[in-house]
Amino acid sequence: MNDTLKIPELSVVALRHPVECKGGVLPQGGKGTVVHVYRDGGHYEVEFAEPFPCTVTLRRADIYPE
Numbered sequence: 001m002n003d004t005l006k007i008p009e010l011s012v013v014a015l016r017h018p019v020e021c022k023g024g025v026l027p028q029g030g031k032g033t034v035v036h037v038y039r040d041g042g043h044y045e046v047e048f049a050e051p052f053p054c055t056v057t058l059r060r061a062d063i064y065p066e
Contacts, residue, residue, distance in 0.1 A: 013063040021054040
């Protein structure tokens with residue numbers, strides 16, 4: 001897999017490692033949806049529904065496409 005490829009908006013992605021959000025922790029492998037791709041293509045807004053609703057900004061290295 002090429003980690004330099006931009007992931008398009010509305011893609012489902014998974015976390016490479018746990019991420020803190022809103023006082024909770026999203027688990028490694030947790031799946032979310034890309035809702036915004038920053039211009040640099042290296043950062044993404046990802047919305048998660050499980051295990052709790054949360055939107056977080058992540059680096060490309062933090063996620064992989066499902």
